[in-house]
Amino acid sequence: MTTSSPAPAGRAAPLPPQERRTAILHAVRGLVLARGAAVTTRELAQAAGVSEGTLFRVFDDKAALVRETVHAALDPTEAVPLLDAIDRGLPLDERLARVLEIGFERVGETMRWVAVLHELGRGDPGFEHSVQARREVHAQWVRRQEEGQAAVRFAVTRVLEPDAAQFARPLHQVVQLLDVVLVGAAMQQADAARRGTTAEVPEIDVLVTHFLHGALAPSPLRRQS
Known part of the structure; x- marks a missing residue:
């Protein structure tokens, strides 16, 4: 044998x-x-x-290898296993806090990778001046990002699903609004970093509380209504 x-x-x-x-x-x-x-x-x-x-x-x-490395790192679906690992038995506010933590980490990494991509473009004038190449790469990029972002939204939906009945809006709208909070806070922080100042971005627990309970303080009048 x-x-x-x-x-x-x-x-x-x-x-x-x-x-x-x-x-x-x-x-x-x-x-x-x-x-x-x-x-x-x-x-x-x-x-x-x-x-x-x-x-x-x-x-x-080399440029193709670096570019593909950046594109792979920017794939939104890399966040899906982290989101799926969140314990569904945790209280809702703790699950939301973990979702935001993962989101902030991904936004920060994304900004660093995009900077590498821009640096690569400046050093590769042949690619930058090839209209067809830019269009093909951009089309692939958009398609992968859209598919990846949809996968992330579904993953966040799964995290929130145990408490779906508590929300005032359909779960897909809740996920969209949570994304607004995440992106808005992350962009505020990024803008301050570009200007060399310190952003007064609310802590994650503050964002979670505001997201779940709104901006209005409880009052006897509203409790009676």
């Missing part, structure tokens, strides 16, 4: 092309975020644990 020979010691078994592509994108993510468009192919190959030749058998060039 014959058996296949094991892979030589110290060398991983070859991966199928798509798995190798995904593994490389994951392996170089931290390096690309730290170095941006200035990262070298040698650094990328070392981070991925492959030769430079292997990189270019998988990706057209």
